[in-house]
Amino acid sequence: MRSAAAVLATMAAMALGVYVAAALDAMAGAAVGGRRSVGRSLTFPMRRGLALLLRPRARTERPDAEAWALAPAALAGLAAVGLATIPLAPGLAVADVSAGIVLFGAAMALVMVAVFLQGWGPNSLHPLIAGYRFAGQALSYEMPLALVLIGAALPAESLSVGAIVESQAHLWNALRQPLGMPLFLVAVAGLAFWGPLALPEGEDLAGGTSAEVSGAARLTWKAARLMVLVAGAAMTAAVFLGGWQGPWIPGWAWTILKTLAVLVLLVWARHRFVRVPVERFVWVSWVVLIPLALVDVFLAGAQALWAAP
Amino acid sequence: MIVDVLSWVFGVGSVLCAWRVFRADSMVRAAYWLLAAFVFVGLLLVLLTAQFLGLVLILMMAGEMTIMAVFMVMFMMNPAGLNPMTMVHQHRTSIAAGVVAFLGLAAVGLLGSFPERAVAAGARVTRETGMELLGDSMVVFETAAVALLATMIGTVALASRRGRAGDAYEGSVPPSMDPEEAK
Numbered sequence: 001m002r003s004a005a006a007v008l009a010t011m012a013a014m015a016l017g018v019y020v021a022a023a024l025d026a027m028a029g030a031a032v033g034g035r036r037s038v039g040r041s042l043t044f045p046m047r048r049g050l051a052l053l054l055r056p057r058a059r060t061e062r063p064d065a066e067a068w069a070l071a072p073a074a075l076a077g078l079a080a081v082g083l084a085t086i087p088l089a090p091g092l093a094v095a096d097v098s099a100g101i102v103l104f105g106a107a108m109a110l111v112m113v114a115v116f117l118q119g120w121g122p123n124s125l126h127p128l129i130a131g132y133r134f135a136g137q138a139l140s141y142e143m144p145l146a147l148v149l150i151g152a153a154l155p156a157e158s159l160s161v162g163a164i165v166e167s168q169a170h171l172w173n174a175l176r177q178p179l180g181m182p183l184f185l186v187a188v189a190g191l192a193f194w195g196p197l198a199l200p201e202g203e204d205l206a207g208g209t210s211a212e213v214s215g216a217a218r219l220t221w222k223a224a225r226l227m228v229l230v231a232g233a234a235m236t237a238a239v240f241l242g243g244w245q246g247p248w249i250p251g252w253a254w255t256i257l258k259t260l261a262v263l264v265l266l267v268w269a270r271h272r273f274v275r276v277p278v279e280r281f282v283w284v285s286w287v288v289l290i291p292l293a294l295v296d297v298f299l300a301g302a303q304a305l306w307a308a309p
Numbered sequence: 310m311i312v313d314v315l316s317w318v319f320g321v322g323s324v325l326c327a328w329r330v331f332r333a334d335s336m337v338r339a340a341y342w343l344l345a346a347f348v349f350v351g352l353l354l355v356l357l358t359a360q361f362l363g364l365v366l367i368l369m370m371a372g373e374m375t376i377m378a379v380f381m382v383m384f385m386m387n388p389a390g391l392n393p394m395t396m397v398h399q400h401r402t403s404i405a406a407g408v409v410a411f412l413g414l415a416a417v418g419l420l421g422s423f424p425e426r427a428v429a430a431g432a433r434v435t436r437e438t439g440m441e442l443l444g445d446s447m448v449v450f451e452t453a454a455v456a457l458l459a460t461m462i463g464t465v466a467l468a469s470r471r472g473r474a475g476d477a478y479e480g481s482v483p484p485s486m487d488p489e490e491a492k
Contacts, residue, residue, distance in 0.1 A: 113375060117337075
């Protein structure tokens with residue numbers, strides 16, 4: 001009974017999260033363009049989704065059809081696995097397993113495969129370059145992502161996301177480990193190839209991984225990418241912002257509010273910062289972000305040893 | 310009961326995917342069939358209550374197989390690896406090696422004696438793995454880790470455009486645009 005409720009709640013949170021993220025993005029786009037029409041922005045995802053559904057499917061010459069069909073479904077499934085590890089409220093998780101952040105990390109590592117296959121599938125130049133480009137990007141954000149998650153697990157003495165949330169009863173990890181959350185947000189942007197790190201979807205590649213898809217396949221791809229973004233935002237809220245912990249309103253409401261706040265931040269970043277060249281991101285990641293993530297882990301370890309009786 | 314069914318599904322799935330590796334006609338497909346086989350092995354490890362090891366196996370293989378696919382495509386004479394190609398060679402040697410390996414593993418499976426100690430429900434398996442890795446076996450694992458790290462740094466230093474042998478483009482001559490001269 002409890003697990004059925006968790007499954008339903010997580011599915012509803014994912015669907016709502018994707019819609020809200022798309023609507024927020026439309027709103028931010030309208031604001032940047034000087035048009036302030038909240039109502040149209042709220043219905044934008046629906047109108048855009050229907051328009052995509054009605055369009056015919058694009059075809060290319062001799063595609064790797066299975067890989068191309070698998071890629072969006074795999075991306076959506078991996079995002080769902082990632083979200084499944086995060087409890088909305090105490091005990092209300094699909095799979096708050098003992099190695100939760102490792103499961104999240106494994107699902108997010110396979111995102112690289114899904115995006116690569118999306119680029120590989122159509123047998124076309126720009127998507128193929130985008131696939132290779134994302135491989136380089138993924139290898140650069142994976143290390144900070146994994147390291148700061150390990151850092152957040154240290155005070156909890158557990159790899160389970162629920163235990164990590166509980167370990168923040170007195171102090172959020174965002175304050176306890178000030179390096180962790182900024183690094184994790186960069187990694188989430190890279191993971192969902194979002195905003196400044198939307199490198200495999202770049203205009204310089206004529207849309208990259210999206211260049212050859214249209215119709216329902218394009219809708220699935222865009223939705224799956226937002227699912228990854230929502231899973232990343234929910235993980236940020238759980239691991240760095242104390243998850244369900246907070247006064248006055250019930251725990252699940254806190255989880256949703258915090259996830260929403262992280263989503264707003266990511267949408268703002270998308271419209272605030274320009275896309276970076278891939279070489280620069282790889283350089284910054286290996287020379288700056290990974291050493292900083294190592295510092296984060298060492299500091300978290302030192303704090304854990306200090307706190308140990 | 311459900312564990313038995315799942316272990317059969319994962320085991321058969323792993324073997325089927327491993328078989329597809331050799332029937333695939335592109336580098337990328339072969340690499341990702343191998344990844345699928347490893348994912349099933351990782352799920353088998355999870356069923357054996359080694360959750361951490363199984364999930365880490367999947368996590369590592371996702372990156373490794375992509376890197377392998379990119380490297381294989383780079384080293385092929387087939388540009389971009391896009392055209393279908395035969396993935397098997399040295400048929401006799403590989404058949405002999407396959408038969409020997411199968412017989413060896415089958416002999417272990419049939420003749421070996423396996424422990425039948427069920428893991429207690431509350432056992433903290435991840436903690437015990439960590440104790441083993443950083444306790445009794447620490448020297449072995451740390452030696453391997455340092456060796457791997459040195460290899461990685463060495464590879465990057467050799468491959469870097471600004472490596473220890475100087476600028477990679479120093480003294481290089483662009484290819485001639487005249488087909489006669491290029492011969």
